[in-house]
Amino acid sequence: MDNVPSLCSSVSPEENGPETCDSSSSTEDGLVDAFGDLAALPVEVGERRPTCLRCRRPQKVCLCPFLPPQPLEVSTCLYIVQHPAEESRVLRTVPLLAACLPQGKCNVIVGRRFNEEKHPELAAVCQDSRTLILYPGPKSQNLEELVQYQDIGTVKHNVIIIDGTWSQAKNMFLKNSLFHLPKQVQLNRTLSSQYVIRTQPSNICLSTLECAAVALSILERNDDIQEVLLRPLKALCSFQLQHGAQIHHSKEHLLKNGMYDKPMPKNKRKIKRMEKLVTDHNICPR
Numbered sequence: 001m002d003n004v005p006s007l008c009s010s011v012s013p014e015e016n017g018p019e020t021c022d023s024s025s026s027t028e029d030g031l032v033d034a035f036g037d038l039a040a041l042p043v044e045v046g047e048r049r050p051t052c053l054r055c056r057r058p059q060k061v062c063l064c065p066f067l068p069p070q071p072l073e074v075s076t077c078l079y080i081v082q083h084p085a086e087e088s089r090v091l092r093t094v095p096l097l098a099a100c101l102p103q104g105k106c107n108v109i110v111g112r113r114f115n116e117e118k119h120p121e122l123a124a125v126c127q128d129s130r131t132l133i134l135y136p137g138p139k140s141q142n143l144e145e146l147v148q149y150q151d152i153g154t155v156k157h158n159v160i161i162i163d164g165t166w167s168q169a170k171n172m173f174l175k176n177s178l179f180h181l182p183k184q185v186q187l188n189r190t191l192s193s194q195y196v197i198r199t200q201p202s203n204i205c206l207s208t209l210e211c212a213a214v215a216l217s218i219l220e221r222n223d224d225i226q227e228v229l230l231r232p233l234k235a236l237c238s239f240q241l242q243h244g245a246q247i248h249h250s251k252e253h254l255l256k257n258g259m260y261d262k263p264m265p266k267n268k269r270k271i272k273r274m275e276k277l278v279t280d281h282n283i284c285p286r
Contacts, residue, residue: 055232056095063096066235068228071102075156076219078212079125080108081179083164083172091240093209094163096232106212108163114176123178131158131182134211135173140186143218157219158182163208187214194234209233 049058057063078101080094087110098106109122116123125131132143160182162169173179191214193206206214213229216222241247 055099061239063232063235064099066232067096067099071105072100072216072225072228074101074105074216074220074225076216077104077156077158078106078216079122079158079160080106080163080208080212081114081122081160081172082108082110083112083162083168084110085165085168086110086163091236093207093233093236096236097209097212097229100229100232112172112175114178116178119178125158125160126178126181128158128182130155131160132185133160133162133173133179133182134186134215135162135169135179135184136186137184140184142188143185143215144188146183146185147219147221159212159215159219161208161211161215166205187211187218194230194237207233 049060051057052059052062052064055063055067078097080097082094086092086094094106094108098108109119111119114122126133132146134143160179162172162179164172187206191206191210193210209229210233213226216229217224217226237245
């Protein structure tokens with residue numbers, strides 16, 4: 001270690017004078033002072049835009065005129081299990097959904113992992129025989145078929161919907177055993193998403209609000225519910241498009257029409273998934 005020169009002794013005083021280290025120190029002191037001055041400057045805290053208490057949108061772009069005058073009377077109780085990343089998204093659909101329904105009929109639970117110890121209320125809902133989880137797959141029963149032979153009003157269902165991107169929803173469903181307890185159902189209606197300001201994997205994939213709208217219209221035997229719930233979503237998309245937003249075609253649409261401009265994945269599973277988007281018209285991958 002004795003042979004390692006220090007920064008100041010690497011150049012002899014006779015060659016450059018004794019002030020080499022002093023000038024370096026004074027420069028560093030100057031930088032410290034400069035940064036100290038910057039740190040002392042007052043920070044202006046930007047005021048958040050006033051938010052509408054009902055639709056949770058900024059007051060200047062409030063969507064309450066497109067909401068029902070009174071919350072819709074429904075017997076079904078929704079439980080929206082929301083991935084934490086959805087909370088920070090600006091153009092969320094769940095607040096609009098909640099604004100259309102009575103208090104207690106749209107319950108939002110945020111998290112990635114859920115168990116009986118930490119989430120006893122959700123666990124009780126999952127164990128309830130009346131509870132359904134809306135998640136497509138080979139084990140899913142079409143919701144229309146399930147309620148076809150039920151008398152109106154005889155069963156008050158709970159419906160769990162996972163709110164997140166498709167990959168997030170898949171991960172949450174597979175890694176939470178509670179979600180495997182309720183009866184698994186899917187929507188059989190062929191609909192195109194109205195949520196055109198956010199990219200969907202395929203043409204038949206729907207936003208959380210759209211899934212809830214269709215499910216409620218089926219369970220409540222009232223097609224008007226779907227129309228009422230979709231009205232604020234259409235207004236949101238229309239407003240965004242008028243102010244510079246672009247229409248987001250589904251990944252399926254982009255692939256089929258040669259418009260997909262991102263690098264193709266190298267992972268074989270992802271490649272097969274993208275091939276299914278083009279060849280399988282009934283796929284809504286999660």
